[in-house]
Amino acid sequence: MNPSRTLCSPLLPQYAGYIDGKWRSAQSNRMLIVRDPATGDRLAEVPDMGEAEALAAIEAADHAWRTPVPTGERKQWLVDIHSKLLANRDELARIITLEQGKPLKEAQVEVDYAAGFFQVFASHLERLKPSTLDKTIRGASWTAHHRPAGVAALITPWNFPLATLAKKLPAALGAGCSVVIKPAELTPLSAIALVHLCEQAGVPAGRVNLVIGQPAPIGKVLCEHPAVRVISFTGSTRTGQLLLRDSAAHVKRLALELGGNAPFLVFDDADLEAAASALMVSKFRCAGQTCVCANRVYVHETVLDKFTEMVAERLSKLKVGDGAQPDTDIGPLINRATFEKVARHVQDALDRGAKRVVGDEAKPPGNDWGNFFPPTVLTGITPEMAVFQEETFGPVVAISKFQSETEAIESANSTPYGLAAYVCTRDSQRAQRCTEQLAFGYIGINTGTGPIPDIPFGGVKLSGFGREGGAEGLLEFSEIQTVAAAE
Ligand code: ADP
Numbered sequence: 094m095n096p097s098r099t100l101c102s103p104l105l106p107q108y109a110g111y112i113d114g115k116w117r118s119a120q121s122n123r124m125l126i127v128r129d130p131a132t133g134d135r136l137a138e139v140p141d142m143g144e145a146e147a148l149a150a151i152e153a154a155d156h157a158w159r160t161p162v163p164t165g166e167r168k169q170w171l172v173d174i175h176s177k178l179l180a181n182r183d184e185l186a187r188i189i190t191l192e193q194g195k196p197l198k199e200a201q202v203e204v205d206y207a208a209g210f211f212q213v214f215a216s217h218l219e220r221l222k223p224s225t226l227d228k229t230i231r232g233a234s235w236t237a238h239h240r241p242a243g244v245a246a247l248i249t250p251w252n253f254p255l256a257t258l259a260k261k262l263p264a265a266l267g268a269g270c271s272v273v274i275k276p277a278e279l280t281p282l283s284a285i286a287l288v289h290l291c292e293q294a295g296v297p298a299g300r301v302n303l304v305i306g307q308p309a310p311i312g313k314v315l316c317e318h319p320a321v322r323v324i325s326f327t328g329s330t331r332t333g334q335l336l337l338r339d340s341a342a343h344v345k346r347l348a349l350e351l352g353g354n355a356p357f358l359v360f361d362d363a364d365l366e367a368a369a370s371a372l373m374v375s376k377f378r379c380a381g382q383t384c385v386c387a388n389r390v391y392v393h394e395t396v397l398d399k400f401t402e403m404v405a406e407r408l409s410k411l412k413v414g415d416g417a418q419p420d421t422d423i424g425p426l427i428n429r430a431t432f433e434k435v436a437r438h439v440q441d442a443l444d445r446g447a448k449r450v451v452g453d454e455a456k457p458p459g460n461d462w463g464n465f466f467p468p469t470v471l472t473g474i475t476p477e478m479a480v481f482q483e484e485t486f487g488p489v490v491a492i493s494k495f496q497s498e499t500e501a502i503e504s505a506n507s508t509p510y511g512l513a514a515y516v517c518t519r520d521s522q523r524a525q526r527c528t529e530q531l532a533f534g535y536i537g538i539n540t541g542t543g544p545i546p547d548i549p550f551g552g553v554k555l556s557g558f559g560r561e562g563g564a565e566g567l568l569e570f571s572e573i574q575t576v577a578a579a580e
């Protein structure tokens with residue numbers, strides 16, 4: 094272990110969970126070790142909590158939300174946390190990079206992105222005002238009220254440890270809910286830092302609770318406890334399906350942002366240089382470990398060679414390494430299992446006749462960390478290959494060709510997932526036709542950018558339902574109560 098990498102931060106007052114306004118260890122005294130995925134350095138030990146702490150957190154949250162807090166005060170929390178996130182941008186980025194592995198410059202963007210959700214949701218709290226019909230119907234006046242849904246469970250993954258939480262937390266607090274946060278066990282430190290900032294912003298005890306530890310027992314309590322009324326989850330489709338099943342008895346509201354298998358269509362009329370740059374932005378963010386990363390690249394056959402060359406040239410300039418180094422473009426994969434999955438996808442494609450145009454053979458390191466995967470371009474991809482069937486979650490560009498617009502759209506839609514899709518064309522009518530026919534919750538036209546806080550984002554089909562961002566993201570945490578009052 095390199096002691097200089099041990100994480101000691103003013104934003105991490107304790108390596109602990111947080112229940113009812115107090116920093117807590119695990120009843121069992123078990124601990125989880127958090128490591129830097131680039132080096133294996135031990136960053137921290139955090140409590141390995143379970144059922145008992147989940148229960149205590151739900152009870153604290155249930156008690157807290159029943160004391161109403163005026164909208165103006167809730168708005169002030171969001172405004173204050175937004176400022177605190179920006180004031181601590183560099184330190185938060187350092188924490189994200191150390192526990193997640195992504196390059197520092199991406200971690201800084203993540204902090205800005207996360208802060209944006211606090212600002213946007215603060216600006217939408219007006220939407221929670223009751224609305225009354227301007228006429229009497231059946232002798233009554235009619236009003237729709239937005240009520241807080243109650244306790245919300247926020248379960249987040251390791252790829253954006255701060256931002257995925259920031260998409261949910263301000264919406265829930267803004268709507269008047271209290272929350273129980275369960276971050277990914279690989280990356281709990283960004284969540285601790287954010288909870289610390291909530292505490293500093295004066296959010297009262299019980300409104301924000303943090304339970305770090307075993308996903309299955311904690312998840313079970315969150316699903317089965319009747320006081321939890323909303324589960325907002327970002328993660329795998331498999332876990333999302335479990336949560337749906339286990340929360341059915343209480344008919345809970347769910348917002349599920351699940352896996353994707355994003356197609357990226359490049360037409361022969363596209364600005365190829367711009368399309369290649371857009372692909373780089375989409376594909377290599379977080380070393381390819383995001384659910385909106387382009388996964389299946391379909392290129393018109395007449396521009397295939399030229400486009401592949403442009404991508405290869407851009408790829409050769411990328412620097413793979415420790416995210417903490419300022420010139421790194423691609424950090425390590427989060428763990429060995431992810432590395433092995435990406436390697437399996439590449440090998441499967443090669444075995445089935447694909448060609449590796451760029452990329453060395455992937456050699457796993459001798460130990461469990463430092464899972465750097467060489468950026469790879471594969472051509473000659475066919476639909477049955479694992480790289481097209483599943484989300485690869487790594488720095489691999491898998492390219493296939495098409496002949497017609499109809500074929501491109503059909504291929505893009507030939508997946509049970511429906512999160513993000515990208516279209517590169519100079520023809521605006523074609524862009525419109527593609528947008529209308531692509532069954533995805535998010536479409537990027539001539540851009541590889543991901544979602545922004547200001548407008549709703551989410552998936553369809555196996556990619557989930559519910560929306561984050563915009564006013565819609567706020568309304569996921571409020572219930573409408575209709576009041577008819579006889580005059
Ligand atoms: P990934 O494969 O991206 O890690 P997961 O769905 O396994 O996706 O994890 C996303 C989040 O869901 C993490 O916080 C993880 O701990 C949590 N999780 C995993 N399994 C369960 C479960 N059975 N119940 C509740 N949360 C879970």
